[in-house]
Amino acid sequence: MRLLLIEDERELATALSVALSKLGIVTDHTMHLADAFELTRQNAYDAILLDRRLPDGEGLTFIPTLRRAGNDTPIIVLTARNEPLERVEGLDIGADDYLGKPFLVEELMARVRAVLRRPSNLTEQRIVAGRMVIDPLHLNVAIDAAPLDLPRRELLVLVALAKRKGKTVLRSTLETAVYNYEDEIQSNALDAHISRLRKRLLDAAAGVAIHNIRGVGYLLKEE
């Protein structure tokens, strides 16, 4: 899962990024609305976390901009302004949820999941692949009801492949599923993850195999 965080308080932003990354969530962060729009054009985010007070304007103005561009990504507004009337204002303008500061990361994640669970989002809640059952929202993998413990990056690779099981996933897609902009990647780290993940899936008899499509990407296939 990949989120865009639009927030000018640097401390909150980094704290949030760290907390989310531990949950396996990749977060891109920007402080400016102008950058934000460009980022949404280059990445398919699962959701956007939007602050209201920003150096270059009221955050809410970003919502119509995005919607007019045909982008339906769910938006959760994060703000200290938490009066009922302001909530209405935010929701009416097209936000999907509204969360007052301060908040618990757990609550934020629950709301993100809730927003992604809505019928207008076709995010599958349960993917069956081979003997595995994968919950892409909670990021857990189970084999015969027994949870399978995977390192974070390998888990992200697996989920990204499982979301399109049986179909090729571009190498670039995998990269954006696992890394954010800050992490530069300058080696075969992704290949290494794939290799280690393969070994783990084999050991666990997961009933799937990861195939390579040379020059294009990878593909998860059931056996």
Place this chain on the structure above:
Amino acid sequence: MRLLLIEDERELATALSVALSKLGIVTDHTMHLADAFELTRQNAYDAILLDRRLPDGEGLTFIPTLRRAGNDTPIIVLTARNEPLERVEGLDIGADDYLGKPFLVEELMARVRAVLRRPSNLTEQRIVAGRMVIDPLHLNVAIDAAPLDLPRRELLVLVALAKRKGKTVLRSTLETAVYNYEDEIQSNALDAHISRLRKRLLDAAAGVAIHNIRGVGYLLKEE
């Protein structure tokens, strides 16, 4: 917009077709599941309206058949059986929406629009060519849900041809689709790709043929 209507009550079917045509929607109609599958292979429908009681069986059985063939077209089930449990049954098996008879055409259209508005349906554009289903965004080619593993350059040629299937594609267009400016090309490399691609399509019984238009370019034709 083009819909497939699978419905055995002839009066309802014609009434619906007329009503939909006034909204600018083209409707193909069949009464039999057997025909329906063939139709979905020859046309890229925006959505499918499916009755449950049909002369040759329970309509819901069509859904797994279609999904297994790699077809993600949204399906709206139309039926007199409108008990809550039956709705769950329909949705769990992979239907996108469920509408009890009788219904207003307005409501049906609203639901069609809602289903089409879902993100995965907006981004997931597919090209049907012969027995192949091609997703040009993800560079994905499948025959009966089985992914077809093609080398990168041949894949690019196929996608470029499929995007304009039935129409000639200039040789220069193909070249720019496969090569970037850095790669200078000074041989018949493109011809070689075409040749090898032909062989692969033949082996896979893809149901298409690549024709040459002498001095102009190539053309992908369904058989």
Place this chain on the structure above:
DNA sequence: CGCAAAACATTGCGGCAGCATTACGGGAAT
């Protein structure tokens, strides 16, 4: 109708880009 040239088709070959695997070490987490 006949011949030649041009355009296209096919196929073997070799270089090398891309992938798989694994060991190593720094660093974060418990």
Place this chain on the structure above:
DNA sequence: ATTCCCGTAATGCTGCCGCAATGTTTTGCG
């Protein structure tokens, strides 16, 4: 203090793909 993740890089290997040689079809022209 120990464990394990994860980025890096070295190594070996597979098979793609550019090239060129050869065969086939089509077009142009007298």
